[in-house]
Amino acid sequence: MPLRYSRAWNALPIALSLPLLAGLAAFAAALIVAQVATRSLEREFAREAARLGDVYLDGISAALIEPLRARDRRAIEAAMLRALGFQEGVREQRLVVVPEPGAVPIVVGAREDPALPPPFTQGRQGAWEVSPDARTAWAQRTLLVEGAPPAQVAAQLDFARSLERRAQLGPLLLGLEGMLAALAGMLVALLTRRALAPLLAVTEALDRAGAGDFRPSIAAQRPPAGTEAARLIEAVDLMSARLAERERLAARLAERAQAAELGDLAATVAHEVRNPLAGMLTALGSARRFGESRAAREEALDLVERGLRQIQQVVQTTLDVHRGTLAPRPLTREDLEDVVRLVRPEAERRGLRLELAGELPEPFPADALPVRQALLNLLLNAVAATGAGGVVSLGVRREADGTLRLEVADEGGGLPEPALRQIEGGARSGPGLGLSVVMAQLARLDGRIEVDSRPGEATHIALFLPPAPEGAAA
Incomplete structure (x- = not known):
């Protein structure tokens, strides 16, 4: 009681x-x-x-x-x-x-x-x-x-x-x-009630500020000037004025951030759509040159179909992410092979050899689409950095602790300094849009990245992906 x-x-x-x-x-x-x-x-x-x-x-x-x-x-x-x-x-x-x-x-x-x-x-x-x-x-x-x-x-x-x-x-x-x-x-x-009047005025002002109303106190309700109560009311009014100014600044910053986010989204979508388009154009060129060969036509059509499906997945994923309806699925060996097939025409055009090393005998519980996007960007960057006659490889291996290791290796001249700083700082934006996409997708997967860049020789970029909780990537 x-x-x-x-x-x-x-x-x-x-x-x-x-x-x-x-x-x-x-x-x-x-x-x-x-x-x-x-x-x-x-x-x-x-x-x-x-x-x-x-x-x-x-x-x-x-x-x-x-x-x-x-x-x-x-x-x-x-x-x-x-x-x-x-x-x-x-x-x-x-x-x-x-x-x-x-x-x-x-x-x-x-x-x-x-x-x-x-x-x-x-x-x-x-x-x-x-x-x-x-x-x-x-x-x-x-x-x-x-x-x-x-x-x-x-x-x-x-x-x-x-x-x-x-x-x-x-x-x-x-x-x-x-x-x-x-x-x-x-x-x-x-x-006592009269003595509490300044405190009640402060409480009322704070309640108004919490509701988004930052108007100053009414002059008729102010205590005599110079008293402690008057100084308290003045301090609350000053705080309300500064909060109002902060709200205006926050609104302007939010507008700018939204505009920047929309710009980044448009650039990312354009970048992700451009990558499979390059492979599709290469496949169409091959079909024109070797159209008499049934095998060449089938391979070209197959590559065009996979590229269109990749573009469809990028568009659908963008919509699902913003609608909150994205349904993840596990990563399979076929996903890795698709990524290699999409990049191989660009590698052949540059006179490179593209290899897939390692095995993934069973699906890995990690969202497949972000992994595909990250690997696609890393492989395209590796192909662009490697000279003719070089080798670009994608290695896959399960670690002892269950983590999946995906490593992209090239024989280029090493990563530039801004790209290294971007990776070390974990930034999702930077000078390279492809690398920004990789960092953003890696954050979605709760993974980490390691870089071994040897200037003038080669670059090895390894992604370490932890298994998702049970059912999260089913």
Whole structure:
């Protein structure tokens, strides 16, 4: 239950919970102060009553001095009766005087109550003693008179009427205390709410900023200039203005980035379409020269068909990626052979030899299309860098940890410095569009790349592809 109440309390807004908490604290403090004041008044009343009893005994003692000196019991009783008659403000009082030790007490006034005898008769010598019900009290003292033995004087005072008046005033005082405490709580709550106004203004400004509204605070709601609250509001307004400017800059940058992305997409698609087009044009040229040969025609048509399918796959993949409907499939030996067939016409045109080394006996769980695009670009770059009579090879091997290693080797003069920096930095954009495509596809495959470039001799570029999670490339 306490945890539930704590959560409910924490769910209240601070604009309500803090003034309410402050008001309740002020209400409780005011009640405590009122109760302390009431207890203090009661203690002061008790002290005043004791002083009243002392004054009362002073009057009686003055009237009893001469009768006690004369040891006249009748005169003592008469003085006691006269003193009793003068105390009209005390109701049902009783006076007890023992003229000398061992003498019979002289009692005047109300009938003796065995339950409330004078304290000195019980061996108690206190000057003031209140009864258990607090309705009466005994005031007593030892009276020393020159020429007479010590006498004991005791007066029982009745405070019933005072207690009745206090009982009547009790509910009124309690209600007045409650009203004053409630007034104090409400006043503190209002002051706390007013003190929270700058914080609430800041919260409102932050809420507006979170919703995209960066307008400054209303001037009429600002605190006095120069105060801490005013400086806080000014800081929030400055932050809102800077956030608004940042949003405008971000929007402009997003527009530029979108334009650049569209440009890169168009260039990539054009590059990917151009690569198979080169092989297809070469195949058409072969068909024109050797059209009489059925085998030559079949090979040319087969190459044209694969090139068109490659272009179809590039276009379809571009659409699927942007629509989020791309369905990957595993890489097979046929994919590697297709890539080599697409590049071979360009290699033959340049007088090179293109080889496929290694085996892939079973499909590898990696998306085939990005792998094909990356290898196609690397092989075309290798063919372009290698001179006539050279060899370009594509090697494939499964590593011990299950990773697939695809290595493109050429006999060119090594990679230029900008291309090396692009590969080492893992950048998806750079001076070479084909290399940018390779880096982008490698990022999709969570693979890595290693380069062994020997200037003037050869270049070896190895792609390491981890197996995709089960079902990801099914």
